[in-house]
Amino acid sequence: MCCIFPLTACSRNSRNDVIRIGIKFDQPGLGFKKSGTYVGFDVDVAKYIAKKLGYSEDRIVWKESPSKQREAMLQNGDVDMIVATYSITDARKNTVSFAGPYFIAGQDLLVRKDEHKVSGPDDLDGKRLCSVTGSTSAIVIKEKYSSKVQLMQQPGYAECATALFSGIVDAVTTDDIILAGLATASRGRLKLVSKPFTEEHYGIGIKKGNTKLAKRINNAxxxxxKNGSWKRALDDNMRGTGFKPNAKYNPPVPEEGEE
Known part of the structure; x- marks a missing residue:
């Protein structure tokens, strides 16, 4: 049996007739593994795309996609696509292609609830800042805002949050929508600074050069x-976080990767 919609090599998917999608497992509200199931906005976006490509939910194989491993997973054919708060950048487009964007976020900071001295990226000189391995967020702060910040990398966001709880670091940085979920999961112990200072265009990562798949994904x-499913998914997954997406940029126009 051949694939309904070829994703990479048809033979790779035809054995089980499944689609393999990379997501995060540690981002509440976006991609989160909970009691053996997967929930979040990225998960809902991925399910919608898969359905439009001809794959029912029971034919999705979810793969954890840590930031550091995303390009390699696509290049090696371990996944057919990645929907994992994956910012579209020129550097990444040297090795993979993107469809989308499906959301535009902004880099921000997460601090302890009693922190009053950190109100933006310029306040981090001499402070300890955590980011996830494979992310460029902390480098942006060191190069553009606070050259004397002390950087710590952890394999995942849960580890960064733990370091913040325990006082090992003074702040965590990544995109606002990710941090909003972590703040909510902390039950009031952590807070979002809520002063985003970049634009992050979240794309669907696919194997380099697959323009036909990019177009199908963008159409989905x-x-x-258009039909309101995007807004419902975002509202459902952000409920209770207090997070409001930037209406100037969202929803975005998905047209990446078609040429």
Whole structure:
């Protein structure tokens, strides 16, 4: 049996007739593994795309995609696509392609609830800042805002949050929508600074050069936005966080990767 919609090599998927999608397992509200199931906005976006490509939910194989491993997973054919708060950058486009964007976030800071001295990236000189291995967030702060910040990398966001709880670091940095979920999961112990200072265009990572798949994915995203499913998914997953996406940029226009 051949694939309904070829993703990479048809033979790779035809054995089980499944689609393999990379997501995060440690981002509440976005991609989160909970009691053997997967929940979050990225998960809902991925399910919608898969359905439009001809794959029912029971034919999705979820793969954990840590930031450091995403490009390699696509290049090696371990996944067919990655929907994991994956910012579209020129450097990444040297090795993989993207569809989307499906959301535009902004880099921000997460601090302890009693922190009053850190109100933005310029306040981090001499402070200890945690980011996830494979992310460029902390480098942006060191190069553009606070050259004397002390950087710590951890394999995942849960580890960064733990370091913040325990006082090992003074702040965590990544995108606002990710940090909002972590703040909510902390039950009031952590807070979002809520002063984003970059634009992060979240794309669907696919194997380099697959323009046909990019177009199919973009069409699915446009449909999701048009019929209201995108807004419902975002509202459902952000409920209780207090997070409001930037209406100037969201929903975005998905047109990446078609040429």
């Amino acid at each position: 995203l446009k449909d999701m936005i």
